[in-house]
Amino acid sequence: MNHTQISPTALAQWCDTYLQASEFSDYCPNGLQVDTDTPIENIITGVTASQNLIDAAIEANADAILVHHGYFWKGEPSPLTGMKGKRIRSLMQNNISLLAYHLPLDAHPIIGNNAILAEQLDLEITGALYPHEKHPVGNIAKCDPITIQDFITKVSDKLQRIPTHISAGNDVITRVGICTGGAQDMIEQAAAMDCQLYISGEISERTTHAARELGIDYLACGHHATEKGGIQALGDLIEQSLGLSVRFIDDPNPA
Template sequence: MTTIHPAQLAQFCDDYLSASEFDDYCPNGLQVDADTPITKIITGVTACQALIDAAIAEKAQAIVVHHGYFWKGEPSPLVGMKGRRVRTLMQHGISLIAYHLPLDAHPTIGNNALLAQGLDLHIEGALHPHQKHPVGNIATCSPISPAKLAQKISDKLGRAPLHIASGKETLTKIALCTGGAQDMIEQAAKMGCDAFISGEISERTTHAARELGLDYFAAGHHATERYGARALGEVLAAHFGIEVKFVDIDNPA
């Protein structure tokens, strides 16, 4: 049976995702080290209690996620919900490894790249051209009506996006950034995009889309970010010859 150490697993992921080159809102990499040899990995979007419970049921020793813990601005003490989560991990010998922006931006297994691929969009460049590892992208496609793009998103993600229409008949240049990137909408307009696909929408986003003349598609934070963690797990399974299982904890947001 193949076994690996948490630090060994994290180092491979760090290198593969170029994690050290990102200025992120949380620490990327090994967040909770249970110091237990790993024979099975669970991957998922968010390290919620339900995912931890699934890892326990699967007898896994590591969880690899997109949304981990210790975000900037959150209280540091391990009490309440966060304390229970970390305590459960440690009591069951489960290490937690998390990658936020590095898993959005990776050019082949990143959330943005895989969403674009699933929607038949061809990434042409960065939403912010100065970024070495673009967190948001600009893609092109054959001319498509907003209604048909909305249907394509719905078919791919299994949920209808909230669509703020601009009145355009066709779209060809589309910005995309998974998750909570709605405030990149002004940059999308500045870059001459016809539309912007992201996960979340705020009250202000509706007005911005109307005034900037962009079609905005809020496709769901969780729904747009289910693919990177799963793909990273497939890379880990192939590289280490270890069992990896993706667990999707339903989240309508």
């Protein structure tokens, strides 16, 4: 099957527009991060631009990698040496461009990580975790009354991993705070918004005490596991809209 081709900059412009990337203040550059100036026909998507994903993209003869977690994070060393140098070298030497979208992909109301996770868990998003945000990176959702144990079973089934549960005694839930990835510290805001349960990806030592003392149950469902949905949905949309070949490759991560 022959697919169309597009330049790296044109693909980035399409994604930038759809995700409204310019409206976000982020911890990394969103969009085209490594430009090999090679026409793109075959795209590999993944959660993180790890060396494993790059190697898989090379094996698949991909022209581009599209991820949620790319490179050039605030505060990281600038030199392209060591692990970082190898990754960039692997991309450049194999003519593979890299595009990455962080907060814009978390927040998108249709294909964002929060939106997809809510859909998977039969949650209906009703508002923002922080009401003042124009593009909320955390949400509040409602659900039909369900016991916490039945909800944990649903999470385990949909995400194929058993979440870490910190109980605060909420046996039945109807109002849930949700923010994928490493957003465990938003638990205080979820409690302030009268949620009985807060869902995120990671857990810190302090999260346990916060949940118990704030009276809100917490589920750490996995950073990687909660952020697979958005990039897959974006890849599907690109394939449908632009006629490119897109394939998701999972590089499993227990975190």
